Amino acid sequence: MLINGQWAKDFHPVQGTDDEGGFVREQSQFRNWITIDGHPGPTGQGGFVAQPDRYHLYVALICPWASRTLMTRKLKGLEDVISVTVLDPRPTEKVWRFGDENSVLPGIQSDPLYGAEYLYQIYLRAKSDYTGQITVPVLWDKHQETIVNNESSDIIRMLNDGFGRLAQENIDLYPMELRSEIDKVNDRLYDSFNNGVYRAGFATTQIAYERAVHEVFDSLDWMNRRLDNHRYLVGERLTEADVRAFVTLIRFDLAYHGLFKTNLRPLRDYGNLTAYLKRIYGLPGIAETVSPEHIKTGYYSIQALNPSGIVPVGPQELWSD
Numbered sequence: 097m098l099i100n101g102q103w104a105k106d107f108h109p110v111q112g113t114d115d116e117g118g119f120v121r122e123q124s125q126f127r128n129w130i131t132i133d134g135h136p137g138p139t140g141q142g143g144f145v146a147q148p149d150r151y152h153l154y155v156a157l158i159c160p161w162a163s164r165t166l167m168t169r170k171l172k173g174l175e176d177v178i179s180v181t182v183l184d185p186r187p188t189e190k191v192w193r194f195g196d197e198n199s200v201l202p203g204i205q206s207d208p209l210y211g212a213e214y215l216y217q218i219y220l221r222a223k224s225d226y227t228g229q230i231t232v233p234v235l236w237d238k239h240q241e242t243i244v245n246n247e248s249s250d251i252i253r254m255l256n257d258g259f260g261r262l263a264q265e266n267i268d269l270y271p272m273e274l275r276s277e278i279d280k281v282n283d284r285l286y287d288s289f290n291n292g293v294y295r296a297g298f299a300t301t302q303i304a305y306e307r308a309v310h311e312v313f314d315s316l317d318w319m320n321r322r323l324d325n326h327r328y329l330v331g332e333r334l335t336e337a338d339v340r341a342f343v344t345l346i347r348f349d350l351a352y353h354g355l356f357k358t359n360l361r362p363l364r365d366y367g368n369l370t371a372y373l374k375r376i377y378g379l380p381g382i383a384e385t386v387s388p389e390h391i392k393t394g395y396y397s398i399q400a401l402n403p404s405g406i407v408p409v410g411p412q413e414l415w416s417d
Contacts, residue, residue: 097230117300129244139250153165162248171267171339177263185394278330290341321368327375
């Protein structure tokens with residue numbers, strides 16, 4: 097991590113712990129919003145008006161939070177409006193690294209804007225005395241040369257409704273009439289499932305691990321029951337709640353079940369959830385935002401969890417038996 101703009105602590109997945117040894121995630125610090133007219137959003141400062149070819153996303157395909165933004169960008173038809181760079185999924189001692197001529201995994205890219213080697217250098221361009229972790233996604237403003245936002249839940253909201261006619265207006269992932277229900281589903285799943293798998297994998301005590309694992313499977317049971325009579329988590333249409341759930345579910349059997357030891361049952365034992373995953377994965381363009389190779393290679397390269405560095409042999413095709 098950086099302290100006052102200086103590299104001070106090499107990467108470790110456990111950012112902080114609570115009194116019981118449970119994993120605590122650091123809060124995102126850049127919370128500005130892109131809006132149609134540039135007025136301030138719910139947090140941060142204004143001045144970030146929706147324009148084509150002004151904004152750039154830095155992502156890693158290992159990361160569910162980053163993949164939320166890729167999915168929303170795809171669903172809203174913003175590929176020609178917001179450019180993207182995919183980083184190496186294997187965290188180094190300085191966390192996220194850009195690709196170069198020696199990159200062996202397909203899809204890893206070099207930094208097209210500044211030729212940076214590491215993502216932390218982009219953070220320092222935005223704030224030279226930055227203190228904190230280096231995380232993805234990062235939404236960058238090429239005009240002001242600063243980070244607009246590095247909180248995925250904010251970014252998917254602004255991609256959904258902050259770009260007006262630059263985006264597909266026939267898809268609304270956060271419709272006014274469903275917002276209350278979407279918020280309830282998001283709140284139900286964030287700590288116990290989306291972050292719950294990390295609370296299990298990065299727990300530093302047995303009690304914290306067991307609590308997290310049971311909450312993860314309570315959440316899987318809850319979603320599976322909810323899908324008994326519905327195609328999606330909030331009724332019969334795809335919403336933000338599904339985007340947020342999908343990115344964790346798609347990584348479950350690939351990484352969380354084995355490496356994070358959330359292993360009471362594999363996801364394939366849940367009939368409704370398996371059908372639901374296939375349904376979303378089959379939507380136009382969504383498969384392009386998922387890389388099983390990046391997911392498995394990235395997670396299994398985390399030394400704190402897998403000192404050997406060995407990636408289990410298994411099918412890369414998500415629906416293979």
